[in-house]
Amino acid sequence: SQTIHQWPATLVQPVGSPLSLECTVEGTSNPNLYWYRQAAGRGLQLLFYSVGIGQISSEVPQNLSASRPQDRQFILSSKKLLLSDSGFYLCAWSVSSGLTDTQYFGPGTRLTVL
Amino acid sequence: GQQLNQSPQSMFIQEGEDVSMNCTSSSIFNTWLWYKQDPGEGPVLLIALYKAGELTSNGRLTAQFGITRKDSFLNISASIPSDVGIYFCAGRHLSRSQGNLIFGKGTKLSVKP
Numbered sequence: 001s002q003t004i005h006q007w008p009a010t011l012v013q014p015v016g017s018p019l020s021l022e023c024t025v026e027g028t029s030n031p032n033l034y035w036y037r038q039a040a041g042r043g044l045q046l047l048f049y050s051v052g053i054g055q056i057s058s059e060v061p062q063n064l065s066a067s068r069p070q071d072r073q074f075i076l077s078s079k080k081l082l083l084s085d086s087g088f089y090l091c092a093w094s095v096s097s098g099l100t101d102t103q104y105f106g107p108g109t110r111l112t113v114l
Numbered sequence: 115g116q117q118l119n120q121s122p123q124s125m126f127i128q129e130g131e132d133v134s135m136n137c138t139s140s141s142i143f144n145t146w147l148w149y150k151q152d153p154g155e156g157p158v159l160l161i162a163l164y165k166a167g168e169l170t171s172n173g174r175l176t177a178q179f180g181i182t183r184k185d186s187f188l189n190i191s192a193s194i195p196s197d198v199g200i201y202f203c204a205g206r207h208l209s210r211s212q213g214n215l216i217f218g219k220g221t222k223l224s225v226k227p
Contacts, residue, residue, distance in 0.1 A: 006156075032213050044157070044202070044217040059214075090156050099164060100213045101145040101206050105156035 002027035006091050006106040013113055019064075019078040021109050023091030026072065031093040032100060033074040035066055038088040038108075050074060051096065086113045120203050120218030127193055128226050135221040136187040137203035145206040146179050146186035147215070152199045160201075161188070195225050 003026045013019060025031050032051050036044040046059045048066035056066050063082050067075045074091055088110055092103040120137045127133060137146070145164055149157035161170050163179035163186060170177055176189045186205070190197055203218040210216075 034213070042200070043219045044204075046214065049213060092156075094213050099162070101164070101215065102147060102159060102162045103204075103213065103215065104159060105149075108154070108156045110154070 002093070002104065004091060004093055004104060004106040006089075006109050008109060009107065010110045011112070013081050013111065015083055015113055016080050019076070019081050019085070019111070021076040021089055021091075021111075023074040023076075023106055024072055025074075025093045028072070028093070028095070030071060030096045032096050033068065034092040034094075034103060035074065035076050036090040036092065036105075038090060044090065048076070081113045083113050086111055118203060118205060118216050118218040120221055122221055123219070124222040124224070126224045126226065129193060129195060131193055133190040133193055133197070133223060134187060135201060135203075136185060137205070137218045138185040139205060139207075140184070142183040142208050143205035144183075144208050145215075146177070147204040148175075148177050148186070148188045149202045149204065150199050151202065151220075157202055190223075193223075193225050195227055198223055198225050 005024050034049045035047040038044050050056050050068045053068050064078050088108050090108045091106040094100045094103045118137050147162050148160045150160055151157040161172050161177040166183045167181050168179040174191045200220040200222050202220050204215045206215050
């Protein structure tokens with residue numbers, strides 16, 4: 001069966017520091033991968049999605065970037081965090097053919113920028 | 115851009131009662147999904163709907179893809195305390211690529227034992 005992991009689970013970072021959040025998926029090949037941000041426990045905003053290694057699409061211009069160095073690894077980064085980057089970050093995956101809209105979410109990373 | 119209106123925003127019900135929530139869009143959607151999120155965790159998929167008019171059940175949960183393709187509802191029968199959480203609808207507008215979902219703002223469900 002497929003599983004999705006995110007780490008770290010929680011992170012407290014000062015303004016201006018760099019960020020690296022990691023997401024990995026097991027039990028499937030060539031998944032579509034997604035990064036979302038959720039503010040105040042409501043409403044998920046799609047940040048990035050990827051249909052393959054090195055292929056990244058950005059939904060919202062922002063202070064963040066994403067990379068996919070391996071088939072089942074998706075990384076969210078920032079060079080300098082802002083206070084507004086605080087939130088709950090969720091990674092998700094879906095199959096790459098057929099019913100690709102059904103997404104499965106990881107456990108999330110709670111980021112607090114001070 | 116496309117938006118989803120999810121209602122109600124919150125519900126306080128007695129254990130054993132039935133629950134109904136819905137999402138509407140101003141434009142046609144190809145897919146409707148319903149998720150449940152517990153505090154501090156990622157959303158968990160409850161039901162996925164891919165065809166207009168489709169009615170699907172998952173235990174005490176039932177969801178339907180509206181005939182007009184602009185709405186969907188989720189019903190929970192005989193609620194229990196573990197139903198507490200935030201329920202999200204999500205959908206894909208026909209102009210967006212597969213997997214590119216829009217999420218409602220959620221319905222927060224509280225159940226009194």
